[in-house]
Amino acid sequence: MSAGDFRGLGPLPPWVQSSDNPSMKIDSGDTAWVLASAALVMLMTPALGFFYGGLVRRKNVLSTIMHSFFILCLISVQWVLWGYSLAFGPDKFHLIGGLEWVGLNNVGFTPNADYAPTIPHQAYMVFQMMFAVITPALISGAFAERQRFKAFVLFSLLWATFVYDPIAHWVWGAGGWLHNLGALDFAGGTVVHISSGVSALVAALVLGRRLGFGKEKVEPHDATMTVLGACLLWFGWFGFNAGSAVAAGSLATSAFVVTNTATAMAALTWMTVSWYHKRQPSVLGAAAGAVAGLVAITPASGFVNVMGAIVIGFGAGVFCYLAIQLRERIHVDDALDVWAVHGIGGTWGALATGLFATVAINSTAANGLFYGNPKQVLYQLAAIGASWAWAAGGTFVILKIVNIFVPLRVQEDEELLGLDISQHGEPAYAL
Amino acid sequence: MDATTVIAVICSAIVLAGWLVLPHSATTTVKVAAVVSEERERTPVSVSA
Numbered sequence: 001m002s003a004g005d006f007r008g009l010g011p012l013p014p015w016v017q018s019s020d021n022p023s024m025k026i027d028s029g030d031t032a033w034v035l036a037s038a039a040l041v042m043l044m045t046p047a048l049g050f051f052y053g054g055l056v057r058r059k060n061v062l063s064t065i066m067h068s069f070f071i072l073c074l075i076s077v078q079w080v081l082w083g084y085s086l087a088f089g090p091d092k093f094h095l096i097g098g099l100e101w102v103g104l105n106n107v108g109f110t111p112n113a114d115y116a117p118t119i120p121h122q123a124y125m126v127f128q129m130m131f132a133v134i135t136p137a138l139i140s141g142a143f144a145e146r147q148r149f150k151a152f153v154l155f156s157l158l159w160a161t162f163v164y165d166p167i168a169h170w171v172w173g174a175g176g177w178l179h180n181l182g183a184l185d186f187a188g189g190t191v192v193h194i195s196s197g198v199s200a201l202v203a204a205l206v207l208g209r210r211l212g213f214g215k216e217k218v219e220p221h222d223a224t225m226t227v228l229g230a231c232l233l234w235f236g237w238f239g240f241n242a243g244s245a246v247a248a249g250s251l252a253t254s255a256f257v258v259t260n261t262a263t264a265m266a267a268l269t270w271m272t273v274s275w276y277h278k279r280q281p282s283v284l285g286a287a288a289g290a291v292a293g294l295v296a297i298t299p300a301s302g303f304v305n306v307m308g309a310i311v312i313g314f315g316a317g318v319f320c321y322l323a324i325q326l327r328e329r330i331h332v333d334d335a336l337d338v339w340a341v342h343g344i345g346g347t348w349g350a351l352a353t354g355l356f357a358t359v360a361i362n363s364t365a366a367n368g369l370f371y372g373n374p375k376q377v378l379y380q381l382a383a384i385g386a387s388w389a390w391a392a393g394g395t396f397v398i399l400k401i402v403n404i405f406v407p408l409r410v411q412e413d414e415e416l417l418g419l420d421i422s423q424h425g426e427p428a429y430a431l
Numbered sequence: 432m433d434a435t436t437v438i439a440v441i442c443s444a445i446v447l448a449g450w451l452v453l454p455h456s457a458t459t460t461v462k463v464a465a466v467v468s469e470e471r472e473r474t475p476v477s478v479s480a
Contacts, residue, residue: 265442265443265446268446269442269446272446272449272450272453273449275449275453275454276449276452276453279454280454281453305435307433307435307436307438307439308435308439310439310442310443311435311438311439311442314439314442314443314445314446356435358435370433370434370435371433
């Protein structure tokens with residue numbers, strides 16, 4: 001097992017520092033795997049665009065896909081300019097990274113001992129960039145079909161800077177307070193999914209419901225596009241989770257296997273629950289269930305065995321489905337159920353990590369409750385609570401500030417016309 | 432067999448057993464619009480000499 005074969009938190013957690021390759025020599029296999037994983041994670045953002053795009057009405061599909069595509073461009077630049085420095089730069093007060101790495105200053109090709117000792121520092125940076133890209137893109141599902149594009153641009157930039165970057169530093173940055181506390185998050189249950197899911201709920205509440213919500217049925221315009229998007233997300237998620245080992249070794253293999261297992265189990269469970277509830281096995285339900293499983297296994301993927309993955313997948317299928325029923329009952333128009341899938345799925349996954357983590361998988365991490373370490377549940381709850389609070393508060397403030405300069409919502413006639421035409425002047429289909 | 436394995440087996444059993452009691456086919460019927468062939472849809476054009 002190589003030095004970079006363990007990762008859950010930075011500064012390179014003890015389980016990496018104590019490994020057998022402290023010389024920080026670049027390993028070609030590890031580097032190839034992390035770069036390939038970065039490309040896999042990159043694919044997830046346009047895949048998300050297709051997943052969301054199929055779920056909206058045909059008059060809004062292009063604008064929905066544009067949200068993901070635009071964020072890929074926007075955060076790629078933000079990350080190299082200041083995002084990476086704020087998230088992973090030298091620690092300030094255990095809360096945020098410093099500005100020493102702005103513009104990738106001091107981020108070169110020599111491995112960084114704190115994060116990944118066997119790959120070039122820039123390889124780690126670009127891998128993390130793809131996580132920073134997809135996270136605000138996830139939120140876009142909550143305000144689909146009604147947000148003004150200009151407001152979306154401003155919101156995304158501010159959110160990435162003031163919500164994502166600090167939470168990433170707390171959990172993964174060298175010296176971050178949640179890392180120091182001992183909270184485990186292998187690939188982003190708190191950093192990516194709780195932050196985006198909770199922010200989505202706040203955004204849906206602040207923006208209000210779509211015109212006709214609850215009165216007219218809003219049907220997905222292309223279920224095949226959504227299923228294709230879900231499949232591509234599943235594919236890319238192997239880079240997300242197995243790549244988070246930052247090395248091509250046994251831990252990456254384990255993360256790959258549990259990711260696939262939990263995803264499949266969640267899809268089976270969701271489909272079964274919805275079959276029982278709605279009396280038919282929904283294709284879109286199976287796709288949504290798979291995504292819920294991917295979300296839930298994310299924080300646990302480097303710490304649990306395959307049996308734990310089955311339980312996590314089962315829980316994701318049940319809890320996320322119930323969350324959608326709750327969301328419908330309280331009439332919140334989180335258009336594409338980002339909160340139910342990512343917020344609740346991420347919360348369940350983070351909590352389940354504290355239940356099912358085992359040192360048999362990651363010998364230098366920690367056991368969970370079921371392996372004799374009840375304290376780990378408390379650490380996980382602290383990480384969950386902090387992520388919920390910061391994401392909710394930060395999102396609310398940012399939306400209110402953006403609304404001062406640019407109205408968050410399009411006008412009624414623009415919403416009726418559809419955002420493809422009213423915001424971008426282009427129809428999706430010329431059929 | 433540890434506790435995690437026991438719970439995993441129970442979860443799998445619940446899903447598998449669930450399939451035994453689920454309906455065989457969708458109870459909601461979806462009205463499918465009658466498919467009209469292009470030829471029938473076309474209005475006949477009479478050509479007079």
